[in-house]
Amino acid sequence: MNSWSVQLKDRAHRLWRRRITQLWASFVAVSMLLGFVVAGLGVPFVGTSVAAAEAGIDVFEALPESLEERPLAQPSRIEDRNGELIAEFYWQNREEVPLDQVSDHMRDATLAVEDHRFYEHGGVDLQGVARAVATNVLTDQQEGGSTLTQQYVKNVLIQNNHADGDTDGVEEAQERSGAAGYARKLREMKLAAAVENKYSKDEILARYLNINSYSGSPNAYGVEAAAQQFWSIPSAELDIAQAATLAGIVRNPSLYNPQINPEETLERRNVVLGQMLTYGFITQEEHDEAVEQDLGLEESERPNGCAAAGDAAYFCDYVQHAVMHSAAFGDDPEARVELLKRGGLTIRTSLDAQLQEQAVDAVHKRVPVGDPSGAGHSLVSMEAETGEILAMAQNTEYDPAGEEGDGSTVLNYSVDEAYGGGGGYQPGSTWKPFVLAEWLDSGRELTDTVNGTGESYTGFSNSCEPGDYAGEGYAPANAGDSDGASSSMPVLEATKQSVNRAYADMASQLDMCDIRDTASALGVRTGSGDALEEVTMEDDSQQVLYPSSILGTVSVSPLTMASAFTAFANGGSRCEPRPILEAKRADGEPLPIEDSACEDALDPAVADGIAYAMSQTFEGGTTEGLDIGVPAAAKTGTTNFEVGSTWLVGFTSGISTAVWTGDPDGARDWRANSEGKMPREVFGATVSGPTWQEYMREAAPTREAREFAQP
Template sequence: MAPRSTQHTRRPVFRLLAAFAAVSAAGGVLSAGLVVPAVAATGSLTSEGVDIFNELPADLGDKTLSEASTILYADNTPMAKVYDQNRSVISFDQIAPVMRDAIVSIEDDRFYSHGAVDVKGIVRALVSNAGGGSTQGASTLTQQFVKNVLVQQAVQQGDSQAAAAAVEADGVDGYARKLREMKLAIGVEKEMSKDDILTGYLNVSYFQNNVYGVEAAAQYYFSTSAANLTLPQAALLAGMVQNPAAYNPVKYPDASVKRRNIVLNRMLELGKIDQATHDAAVAAPVGLNPNPSRQGCLAAGTAAYFCDYVVHVIESDPAFGATPEDRRNLLRRGGLTIKTTLNPVIQNITQKAVNDGVNPGQDVRSAASFVQPGTGQILAMAQDTTYSPDEDQIGVTTLNYNVGQSMGGTAGFQQGSTFKPFTLATWLKSGKSLDSSVSAPSSGNDPFSAFKACGQKLRGGRYQYSNSEGGGNGGAMTVRQATANSVNTAFMSMEKQLDICDITATAQSLGVYKAAPTKNFLTGEKNLDLDQNPSMTLGTNLVYPLEVAGAYAAFAADGNFCKPTAIIEVLDTNGKPLQVPSADCKQVLDVNVARNVTEALRLGWTSGTAKGVGKGVMDGRQVASKTGTTNDSQNVWFAAYTPQMAGAVWVGHHQGVKSLNGARINGKRVGRVFGATIPGPIWANAVGPSLEALNAPKETFTDGTNDGLKTTTVDGKIRVPNVVGRSVSSATSALQAAGFQVSVASGRVQSTSVAAGLVASQSARSAAAGATITITRSSGAPPAPSPTQPAPTQTSEAPGIQLPTDLPSLPSLPQAPTGQ
């Protein structure tokens, strides 16, 4: 009699042996009377085994495999793969016949002739194992498929215990696992064909180096597809599945070749290949041509930061799933095909321009984003750093300087004068023209009460400012001149005539918000709204290049703003299109307002702060531009556009407050740095060659008009049209069209230059909107003096005051400054 401890151990095993018999019978693989001897010894154990079998699940459940998602350029060339497991699921006919033969030959040569379980293997293994012999396996290829799917299910659910249980090999637990596999295998063969099971097995199998499935393995080890595998390649991969780590050809080429030849020998024995074919395959070298698929965006090269942005878009947009976890799983396991907007030609040219402007590997940073007007599609996104989580090296980071904090970027950079076009657009929206005059002193120091926000005067101290790039020397200039020369004081004069809330609304309608959320000091809530203060117009808010590029693209598109978008199309693993983030294009500016902004910014390119930038590489193309320089040149910008391409370039330090003036850039000490100094050439060297490479025509802008716009004076009053010499009806129409009331004086005045009945004078040359202008008609020229009566002369005796004969001449009036 066996010892008690042995009986205690064997009883569960015998139960499971009985259950194996039940499974075999259910699977139709045991003939009558063929049972395991130990099971036949007791009817009660057989009954218990049947009960165990009946209680096991029969449905394997979701057999969907974790599959890599592929990110593509706009021309459908691959950019990167994003995955938890590097796998591409393929169909039966996408697998080379030699690969199918090799795996069946070495893993389960009777796969197509037996059922879900193999009775011969079961009997041999159970008797050996139960009797204390060497542990043997008897898994069919279907059972192996089941086991691998169970592991995948557990991994995807984050259940490490279940994953371990799915491969448990020893003791009672190992038998229980085998038993479950068998019943599930029976269920699988009832719903799947043998070819489908074989395909599923080759898709789920692990091939080391985070490579899953035969397609990814063929790509990784041989730079080919599963459909084009040769016999030696197929045999090597088939040999790996037994022990991927031990037969890894990259690390252990000799062991992998030895195992490959075992597979070839078995194929020869089974008649799958002839002797000559076998001998040639055995003589072949390992023949590796590795094409390692680096994880995620590390493989995207110059597009790595854009790739990372695409990942953030998908993981943050509810269109791709209700929760962050759902979205992440869809991206990294769902086998998506993601076609992006990035043009590889423009991207490579832009990256070169950025690197030439600010060489990688130094403290100074540069970033550039380019957007297509009218669509919002991101054409290029580059910066002078290397994308990598290894951030202990200079110029190596995963931070994307082109985007905001919520999308993998930074807290942003002060925008400088590239914000001024938003103030200019607000000026035009208020009905004032580019030809209006504004005060342009050399500096200013205004109380906050000189400014208003949302109809209320601001409260606080004083705001002191001066000019950085442009002129302004105490006189006045037109808004057109002020924009071309980026005159700070002139724009502050404009801001004082506007409402800061309106300027904010204009900027935010064009997609410009803060790069990182801040807390509202009144409500305590966090938001991305721009800070509203007197310094807003001079660009003190923290923004990022992509949103500035998107705003300027709206100017180029006549006021049609499209959110910058990175994705054209997303297909799921079955080729079904998914919803993608919309550019949500909207007409946010009146067409004429946008055209007038462009007209003023074109002067900046031709004769203003950017007049020395990139004329050669732009080859006569029309450009509208704005430079930007913050205090002490800590951040410098260049934002500009042609009709086909808009972009923003930033240069500065990504950490701390440091001036670029006197910095060492590209091995040379620079002097004072402005927006046109470094960012301007980067922009031009990206756009000019890109448009040339694409054979883009030289399109032109449409100028704005003064229709509906008023020309104002320095004090904000509207210039009154000169109606002298017109008829009363014509003068009245002109004044009313300009927004004035009209009064006709009852009296008339003599005029030598205006005919009787026409307007001889008007009461004002400038006035507030809606003011009444009085016009006076001419009575004609005064009568000529009689020829017989001399004209009166003044004598010392005549009453009145004697005028001096030595009256000095009057001084000439001062001229308005040119702003140069």
């Protein structure tokens, strides 16, 4: 024998000895594991050594004695005020169902391929463990010998670690090899015994079917979600072939994904059908018929998030932000996100589906989605006596990716930045009611006369801030829609005609700090969320104290204006916007959602005087021709042309609605516009007004609309 042959023989001998050593180590380890199980669970098993039994008791006593079973992650529902679905949010697509709502075929397929002796053992199948020992020792294959109950335990541990963000814990719960794998198996066995003592077999099977990952794109968790995703049917209707498909997926959800790897999935399904035949769950004829079928997928996608909310997407996005700001949903934003995506919440909102449809129609008709002019157009409407938001619409398509495109954006024009909006828009003359509120609150009257044609106004005071904010006087121009201005005109007429110079005269007789504070008391803040006194110029002076602010130079959101105007409709009581009526956990437990937050912000006589004055704008004023068939009050607003915003904010005693039209970037002069639906000269009654009118003609009669009487 030459030296090469001798070396080859020695090498083979060394490899064989190493393999024998590995096999022996595996045999010893698994045998000890078996001994631990038998000793720790108190199960008689011939051949188990006393030493192993005593060691097993010590090991088992050191392991956890009960399984922490948290509620399974389930989708949360956002509904309209009548309980109709708007959108769902989920981390795992799952819908828990009881066992009697799962087909017998699904139960049989699961038992056949995973644990056909499930109803005979006590959570740990010693025959299965012995078989696994033999397979692992005598072959290169790895067999776990896990029962269905042990698999349930493993899935619970994985879910818990996922929920905690513990990636190491997830890996530990999935470990299959070496000492760590045996330790995991030992823990599973003890916990499985505890589970068997706690639940009936049927309860364990139901929990198993609801926790499993059944693959898919995106992943479906639980048998009900899987049946709906792959075949658009409830799990109660799964036939033999479909049940075998799902049961086979569990072994390797990544590989056996019917939407990505249909051939591998089909092959695995047929293995399950063979097991079902072997253990007597189906006949030969049923087996042969099922094997001949293809997967027969009829897929249904379960949308996730506001992108699926259609025309209510921007309201949905606003609700999502409201959840993030509410302590009722958790102590911090992270906890609130977790609860929304995992908690199976049912959130009933204030949205009125019928009014939402009317709002969308009115907005899209006036300035269509993707209009070449580039104009933004939005409407937000709320119940005056409760603050409940009834409708929210704009002329764009909701883009969850946040990318600007042709008629698409994630930006919500109606709300503040913190709730998914921008920094707000200059409101123009819709700010004038705040000046009028201070005028009346100071003891002055609507019948008092003011100068609507002055060249320059002086005398502005600001008691709260040192400095001269109008030392050289203030000389605004009257807008093109301010007809009938005179040097001596009643305040009521100045309001009807929205005469800028008349309001400058009024403000010059008041304290600008008091006007600011009146607006603040009505809930007015900037679209960026800042209090009015926090909006400063380069020299740190307050923007709102300059006389020009009476014409609406501080940027605010439409929702802020609609909310502020509820005080005029309610005799001085102003209501915070309220998008969420109630929220319940998956078990039906209610969350502590606050009731309507309405507070007295104005003297009732002052509020009634403003409401009356604004109701007269329909009688020869700036809103003439925009009546809605019931008593209403409204105010137009137009910024200078370089800013490009126009408004109409109006109300009945039941509904307050703000409509905004303009450049989303706040820097476009429409006089240079030559495309789309936007006119070259735009006032509050030009575009925003007709949209408000069309919507309110349908919406206002659904709520009370009493007359606004002359004070």
